[in-house]
Amino acid sequence: MILSRRATPYLLLAPVLLFAAVFFLVPVLFSLGLSFFSWNSLGRPRFVGAANYAYLLTRDPLFWTTLRNTALFVGGTILVGVPLAMALAVAVRRSRRRAVWRSLYWLPGVTNVAAVAYVWQSVLADPYGLLNRTLALAGIPGPAWLFDPGTAMLATILVFVWFHVGQDMLLLSAALDQVDEDCEDAARIDGASPWEVFRHVTLPLLKPALLFVTLSNLVKGVGYFALMLVLTGGGPVNTTNVAALHIYDLAFGQLKLGLAAAAAWLLLVAVALVAFAQLAFMRRGGLEAYG
Incomplete structure (x- = not known):
């Protein structure tokens, strides 16, 4: 028994x-x-040792370019998306139609990413996209959002934020529901302004939820490539070619599976280091940066 x-x-x-x-x-x-072999999925794998890693680190400039693009993309989505999700969560916190707003913001997240990309292509297309036509009515010449190296990454970041902000808002909204309002009321009685109550009382209590949302955005952003694949194809001039898209091309475009596996492991190590640094930062009071 x-x-x-x-x-x-x-x-x-x-x-x-x-x-x-x-x-x-x-x-x-x-x-x-597999990262220690050379294999095209057809012939026999050939052991090459650490040659794949050496090639990526010393002889493949595109790998470093995609890493930089990934850092820019992930950093942009976190800096824009997390504060926006927090603002939306606070805005609907005491709304009588809170459930309706939550559902509306959640809807883009359940849509197919390819469909989202094609819709935004029609919005951001130059010169006949919806956005540029609207700007033209006001006499403002809109840029080639997806084909200009200066705006392509910004466009993908904004589309990603639009696509995922509802999920982050739901998580932060649920965390806000668990905040003890007595603590906030006590701060108000002591004369704290609404911003001071939020910064010094509400925000510290949301630290675990903010950490989770930030890390989840880090993980999602690093492994994201479907949006870029459909929206820009990694262009123009590789400005939106992120590491995951480069790995995808190595594996399925060039059939260099060993090289792709090595690139994936290097990316994993980089993400792990950033995640641990972020955890340490948050534990040492780095949440004050949000205030």
Whole structure:
């Protein structure tokens, strides 16, 4: 009886653990091993040691360009998206139609990313896109949003934020619902202004939720490439060619699977370092930066 009680949790977890092993652990280990081989998926893999990593770090300038673009894209989506999600969460906090607003902001997140990209192509197209036609009515010449190196990355960041801000708003809105209003009322009685109450009382209580939203945006942004693939194709002049899109091209465009696996592992290490740095920053009171 005692043995069966001890074994029951493991038996219940067995299907999940098996699923994780088959669809996560095995592919991860396979990709790690593949990163030390040269393979085009057709012939026999050829062991090359660390040559793939050396090539990416020393002889592939596009890899460093895509890393820089990824950092710019992720940084932009976090700096724009997280404060916007917070503002929306605060705006609908005490609304009587809060559920309606939450649903409306959530809708883009359940839409297919390719469909979203094609819709925004029609909005941002030059010169016949909806946005530029609207600007033309006011006598303002709109730029080639998706074909100008100076605006292409900005356009993809704004589309990504529009696409995902509803999810972040829901998470922060749920966190706001858990904030003890007595603490905020006490600060108001002591003479604190609404901004001071939010900055010194509400915002620190939201630190775990903000950390989760920021890290989730980091993970989503680093692995994102479908939007760029459809919206800009990585152009113009590789200004929106991010690391994930470069890895996709190496694997399925050039059939350099070993090189693609090595690039993926280098990207994983970079993301892990940034995530740990961000965790340390938040734990040391870095939340004050939001105020």
